[in-house]
Amino acid sequence: VSKGPVPVVPAEPKFTIPECFSHLSMAKRIPITQADKDVHPTVLALGQQMATFTIDESITRLKATLLAFKKVINSYTTPPGNTLARHLTPHVLNPQIDYLTACRPMCFSMGNAIRWLKLQVSKIDPDVPEAEAKKQLCSSIDTFIQERISMADLVITEKTSEKIQNHDVILTFGRSTLVEQVLLQAYTIAQRKFTVIVLDDPYERKGQTLAKNLTAAGLRVSYCGDFGGLRYYLQSVTKVIVAAESMFNNGSMYARSGTCDLAIAAKQLDLPVIVLCETVNITERVSTDSLTYNEIDPERSSSASFRLLYDTTPDKYLSLIISELGTVQPTSVPDLLRKLEESN
Amino acid sequence: MAPPKGGYAPDLDKFLDTLKSRPVDASVEFLISLLKRRQIRGSESCAIATAHILLQVVAKDKWSDVDQLIGRVQLVGRKLVTAQPHELVIGNIVKRVLGLIRDEASEDRNDTGSDSPTDRTPTLPPAIEPIPLSKQTRLPSLVALGSFARTQSMFNLLSDPDFVPSPGSTPKLGSGASTPQGYPQSTNIHALRSEVIDGIEEIMDEIRQVDEQVQAYAEIVIHPGDYVLVHQPSRTVQKFLLRAASKRKFTVFLVVDPSAASTEDDPYSSLRKSLSSSGSTVVNIMNVGLMAYMSKVNKVILGARAITKKGGVIVDSGAAVIARAAREQGRTVIVLGGVYKLSPDSRFHHEGLVEWGDPSKYVNFADGEMVGQVRVRNAIAEFIPTDLVNTYITNL
Numbered sequence: 035v036s037k038g039p040v041p042v043v044p045a046e047p048k049f050t051i052p053e054c055f056s057h058l059s060m061a062k063r064i065p066i067t068q069a070d071k072d073v074h075p076t077v078l079a080l081g082q083q084m085a086t087f088t089i090d091e092s093i094t095r096l097k098a099t100l101l102a103f104k105k106v107i108n109s110y111t112t113p114p115g116n117t118l119a120r121h122l123t124p125h126v127l128n129p130q131i132d133y134l135t136a137c138r139p140m141c142f143s144m145g146n147a148i149r150w151l152k153l154q155v156s157k158i159d160p161d162v163p164e165a166e167a168k169k170q171l172c173s174s175i176d177t178f179i180q181e182r183i184s185m186a187d188l189v190i191t192e193k194t195s196e197k198i199q200n201h202d203v204i205l206t207f208g209r210s211t212l213v214e215q216v217l218l219q220a221y222t223i224a225q226r227k228f229t230v231i232v233l234d235d236p237y238e239r240k241g242q243t244l245a246k247n248l249t250a251a252g253l254r255v256s257y258c259g260d261f262g263g264l265r266y267y268l269q270s271v272t273k274v275i276v277a278a279e280s281m282f283n284n285g286s287m288y289a290r291s292g293t294c295d296l297a298i299a300a301k302q303l304d305l306p307v308i309v310l311c312e313t314v315n316i317t318e319r320v321s322t323d324s325l326t327y328n329e330i331d332p333e334r335s336s337s338a339s340f341r342l343l344y345d346t347t348p349d350k351y352l353s354l355i356i357s358e359l360g361t362v363q364p365t366s367v368p369d370l371l372r373k374l375e376e377s378n
Numbered sequence: 379m380a381p382p383k384g385g386y387a388p389d390l391d392k393f394l395d396t397l398k399s400r401p402v403d404a405s406v407e408f409l410i411s412l413l414k415r416r417q418i419r420g421s422e423s424c425a426i427a428t429a430h431i432l433l434q435v436v437a438k439d440k441w442s443d444v445d446q447l448i449g450r451v452q453l454v455g456r457k458l459v460t461a462q463p464h465e466l467v468i469g470n471i472v473k474r475v476l477g478l479i480r481d482e483a484s485e486d487r488n489d490t491g492s493d494s495p496t497d498r499t500p501t502l503p504p505a506i507e508p509i510p511l512s513k514q515t516r517l518p519s520l521v522a523l524g525s526f527a528r529t530q531s532m533f534n535l536l537s538d539p540d541f542v543p544s545p546g547s548t549p550k551l552g553s554g555a556s557t558p559q560g561y562p563q564s565t566n567i568h569a570l571r572s573e574v575i576d577g578i579e580e581i582m583d584e585i586r587q588v589d590e591q592v593q594a595y596a597e598i599v600i601h602p603g604d605y606v607l608v609h610q611p612s613r614t615v616q617k618f619l620l621r622a623a624s625k626r627k628f629t630v631f632l633v634v635d636p637s638a639a640s641t642e643d644d645p646y647s648s649l650r651k652s653l654s655s656s657g658s659t660v661v662n663i664m665n666v667g668l669m670a671y672m673s674k675v676n677k678v679i680l681g682a683r684a685i686t687k688k689g690g691v692i693v694d695s696g697a698a699v700i701a702r703a704a705r706e707q708g709r710t711v712i713v714l715g716g717v718y719k720l721s722p723d724s725r726f727h728h729e730g731l732v733e734w735g736d737p738s739k740y741v742n743f744a745d746g747e748m749v750g751q752v753r754v755r756n757a758i759a760e761f762i763p764t765d766l767v768n769t770y771i772t773n774l
Contacts, residue, residue: 052661175406292667338644
């Protein structure tokens with residue numbers, strides 16, 4: 035609840051979303067002055083970074099959010115007459131979460147982690163002194179980052195780079211830091227001789243950064259700016275490696291828009307489509323088409339144009355899901371979720 | 379090389395303007411350079427330009443018999459095709475003109491020249507007809523078909539004009555004078571000349587009328603409330619949409635060229651204006667992978683650059699991925715294209731054969747790291763195999 039005079043800025047987007055996509059959400063830049071007064075400065079900055087897509091990848095957003103929440107917890111003091119376990123979540127964490135969600139719709143991994151964090155808060159014994167409780171929370175956030183993000187990436191990189199053979203031609207789409215790590219590791223550490231084709235989205239062109247980073251390391255790279263001639267490129271390809279934004283419980287993959295088209299074309303040529311995904315990105319939800327969950331690109335949508343950021347690839351076009359808990363077929367994604375539950 | 383006139387790059391109109399004032403050979407060279415530099419591009423422009431230059435060849439060149447004329451047309455045609463082998467329509471027009479000449483000549487020989495054809499321009503058939511693919515086998519040459527052959531029919535279009543049964547005339551490159559006499563010396567070169575010129579003008583008329591004739595199917599294809607996806611719509615496709623919009627309301631998802639989309643002005647603003655004035659909606663889609671939209675889309679309408687013998691379609695780069703997505707989702711893919719785009723060519727059967735273009739579309743030449751190290755490729759046209767297409771709509 036904000037107090038005092040707030041400049042009235044129309045909250046309406048500057049264009050109308052076509053009727054058939056009006057159920058989808060979109061990131062918007064909220065002036066810092068409009069944010070709830072309880073939002074922590076670190077979170078304020080993070081929200082702006084997310085709204086402008088400076089921080090974009092699911093896993094990076096997750097890590098940044100957790101680190102910001104650590105700061106929020108550290109600067110928290112329980113008001114007299116309250117307990118941390120009952121006060122922190124509704125009065126401190128929720129305003130941060132609401133603000134972040136308003137800046138950009140949460141990704142599935144953030145949803146998972148925030149649910150986990152709230153559970154940790156609620157489990158804190160009211161008798162534990164505040165300083166001790168805060169220390170506990172921060173250390174479990176550190177462990178979470180360590181296990182679910184850093185180690186997970188390490189394990190996935192290791193496992194996937196082993197799958198790259200000499201003389202492979204690897205095609206990837208856009209730029210994912212995880213895929214980049216895999217390719218660099220396979221080339222520099224595992225000493226595999228292979229070439230890479232970077233397929234890019236002409237609206238984002240992040241693949242150019244990937245192409246530069248790979249060539250800087252010595253890899254041979256071809257670059258295609260759009261999907262024209264895709265079938266031709268795929269004829270020389272031996273493996274397609276992409277990173278998922280999220281995996282649905284039914285084995286569908288949620289990833290940058292265009293990934294589905296790539297997977298279809300690859301599957302038609304019987305090429306293996308390998309998906310990299312940390313388990314923290316897996317959601318219990320189910321999606322069969324791309325318009326159930328999606329996000330509208332605020333940068334490139336206007337009164338005349340429209341752009342979706344993601345699409346959903348049905349499991350039949352995917353070959354393998356590599357996660358830190360194991361390499362499975364897309365239909366076995368629920369098994370990964372079960373494993374996770376057991377380990378907790 | 380003809381210098382560009384007036385200080386700016388010449389195009390089709392410029393070329394047509396200069397046609398009358400130049401000698402034929404100079405015009406041919408000019409056209410070749412225009413084609414090579416892609417200053418005349420797009421199947422319609424190429425077809426019109428080819429028809430015009432051949433008209434000049436027939437009208438202005440000195441030739442004393444049919445063989446000479448055929449040899450001359452073949453020579454010019456071959457030069458044009460080599461100049462821009464990706465534009466299959468050039469070859470189509472050359473083949474049709476050759477067929478026309480042979481047709482007229484054989485009519486002359488059979489002495490049936492008096493009944494000048496009246497049923498040249500085919501009337502619209504009542505329903506959409508798919509291309510009769512089963513009839514594409516090599517047909518006997520026009521000579522064998524005799525006076526009943528009509529150049530405008532699909533049979534002749536898809537038959538091989540270079541295939542002439544012996545001892546028919548097979549003039550080699552530039553050797554028109556030395557070939558044996560397959561056709562009798564026409565007693566009236568003037569009559570033949572004007573017949574052929576009339577025929578070529580009919581071909582040009584036909585090309586001009588394609589959009590209008592294809593349009594007639596719009597109401598059958600597009601239904602009220604449809605979501606129609608189009609990819610960088612050509613004029614044919616735009617007119618098709620406009621006709622449908624005059625009768626009913628629907629939504630158009632318009633996939634734009636990503637490189638043009640970064641600029642502020644919308645190349646399709648006039649289409650948007652006319653469509654929305656009649657109550658339909660146009661949404662420019664700024665994605666390259668279109669699978670995300672397919673659950674919403676009812677049909678995909680694509681304009682063909684050319685259609686090959688087996689029904690494969692050559693399209694602007696980016697359309698193949700759309701056709702594939704539509705097929706996966708079970709959506710209808712409709713291809714629009716005039717009959718003059720149907721090519722007997724079979725070089726393009728190899729799937730994925732792609733025309734490559736300017737790699738600086740997405741990568742700046744100033745970007746040393748990319749230019750120096752990375753192999754950058756940019757397709758401008760690609761191939762859609764037959765099995766991804768549901769219907770072809772032509773003007774026949």
